Amino acid sequence: MSKTNKIRWTYKISSLLSLAFILFFISPSFIHADTSMQGYKEVFQDYPILPFFNNEEHTNKEDNQGQHQRLEDVRVVPGGQSIGVQLETKGVLVVGHHQVKMSEGVKSPGEAAKINIGDTIVEINGQKINHMTDIKPIVDHSGKENKKMQIKLKRGDKYIETNLQPIFDKKENAYKIGLYIRDTAAGIGTMTFYEPETGKYGALGHVISDMDTKKPIDIKQGSIIHSSVTAIEKGDNGLPGEKQASFQTQEKRIGNITKNTDYGIFGVLEKEVNHEKYDETFPVALSHEVKEGPAKILTVVDGEKIEEFDIEIISSVPQKSASTKGMVIQITDPRLLELTGGIVQGMSGSPIIQNDKVIGAVTHVFVNDPTSGYGVHIEWMLEDADIIQSDLNEAAA
Structure with a gap:
C-alpha cells in the first residue's frame, strides 16, 4: 500500500472512531x-x-498564591x-413575574420594565439591596409619590439600569412591582x-x-x-x-x-x-x-x-x-x-x-x-x- 493510501485509511478510521465516541456520549441513557x-x-x-458538553466554566478564582501547596504534598x-x-444571594434574585390587578386590567410592572427572570436586583434609587425586606419600603414610598424607581440589575456579568413604576393593588391595599423574588x-x-x-x-x-x-x-x-x-x-x-x-x-x-x-x-x-x-x-x-x-x-x-x-x-x-x-x-x-x-x-x-x-x-x-x-x-x-x-x-x- 502506498504512503498516500495509508494516510487516507488512517484519516477514515480516525473519523469513524470520533463519530462513534460522539454518538456514545449523546445517548439518551446518559x-x-x-x-x-x-x-x-x-x-x-x-x-x-x-454530558461532557459544558461550554460555560464560570469558576471563581482567587489569588492566594502564598497559601497554595504542591500537588505531591x-x-x-x-x-x-x-x-x-x-x-x-448577592442582591435579590428575580425568579418570576406576576400580574397586578388594576382598575383597567392586569399588568406586571417588573415585566414592563424588561426585568428578566434570573436578573439580580442590586440597587434601587441608589440604595444597595441585600434582602427582600429592603425593597418594600422603597416600593411604598415610590408608589405614594407616584415616582418611578431607578433599578440597577445584574444580568450575567453585565449591569443594567431600568425604571419601574409600582402599581397600587386595591385588593391587597398595597403597591406592587409584579415580581417574585428570593x-x-x-x-x-x-x-x-x-x-x-x-x-x-x-x-x-x-x-x-x-x-x-x-x-x-x-x-x-x-x-x-x-x-x-x-x-x-x-x-x-x-x-x-x-x-x-x-x-x-x-x-x-x-x-x-x-x-x-x-x-x-x-x-x-x-x-x-x-x-x-x-x-x-x-x-x-x-x-x-x-x-x-x-x-x-x-x-x-x-x-x-x-x-x-x-x-x-x-x-x-x-x-x-x-x-x-x-x-x-x-x-x-x-x-x-x-x-x-x-x-x-x-x-x-x-x-x-x-x-x-x-x-x-x-x-x-x-x-x-x-x-x-x-x-x-x-x-x-x-x-x-x-x-x-x-x-x-x-x-x-
Whole structure:
C-alpha cells in the first residue's frame, strides 16, 4: 500500500472512531440529574443536560498564591458527612413575574420594565439591596409619590439600569412591582474533603443553581450545618431517589461558604468535624492516575453515620483542563443498592477513594439508570478550595 493510501485509511478510521465516541456520549441513557440540594424542592430541582458538553466554566478564582501547596504534598481528610446548606444571594434574585390587578386590567410592572427572570436586583434609587425586606419600603414610598424607581440589575456579568413604576393593588391595599423574588436558598448535600491545618473544605462537586431560573446562584455568604438523614426515597429508572434530612439553622453551623462554583461549594470550617471512618489524611490522585475498576465512596444513609460502599469506576478521562464530569461510576454494593437503588439526590459530594487516595466526588445520577452516574476529579475541587493552583495542576498532568 502506498504512503498516500495509508494516510487516507488512517484519516477514515480516525473519523469513524470520533463519530462513534460522539454518538456514545449523546445517548439518551446518559441524561442525568444533579444529586444534591434536593431535599427542599421549593428551592432546588434536577434539570437534564447532555454530558461532557459544558461550554460555560464560570469558576471563581482567587489569588492566594502564598497559601497554595504542591500537588505531591496535598493531603486531605475524606468527608462523607451529610451537611445542610444555607445560602444568601448577592442582591435579590428575580425568579418570576406576576400580574397586578388594576382598575383597567392586569399588568406586571417588573415585566414592563424588561426585568428578566434570573436578573439580580442590586440597587434601587441608589440604595444597595441585600434582602427582600429592603425593597418594600422603597416600593411604598415610590408608589405614594407616584415616582418611578431607578433599578440597577445584574444580568450575567453585565449591569443594567431600568425604571419601574409600582402599581397600587386595591385588593391587597398595597403597591406592587409584579415580581417574585428570593434572597436565600437551602438544601442538603455531602462533604467531600477538608484540610485539617487550614480548615479549607470542598463539598457537593457541582454548582448550586436556582430551581426557577436554572442559573448558578451568585452568593453573598452561606453556611454549612450538621445534618441528619431521616429517610431515603429509593430511586428507580426515570425517577431519581433522594435523601431526606433535617438540620437546624445556626446552632450546628460548622463552616462558612465563600464560593459556589461549577465544582461545588467551598469555604473554611469553624468547628472540628467528626469522622467515624477516618481521622487521618489521605493523598490525592489526579485524573491520569485514576484507573477503571473497584473503588469506594463514603456517604450517610441513616442519621449521621458515615459508611463505606463499593463502586466501580467504569471510565475515567484524563483531563488537562477543568471539566465537571471526568468519571462514570456505578454502584456495586448490594446493601446500598437495596437501600437507595443506587445514586440518589443528596449524595452529591460523596468522596470517591481508590487505592487509599481521594480521587473525586459523586456529582450526578443517570436518570435512566440510577445505579450509575458521574464523578468529578478531585484536582478541580482542590483548585476552587484554594489548596492548589491551576498552573501547578496542569504542569503535573
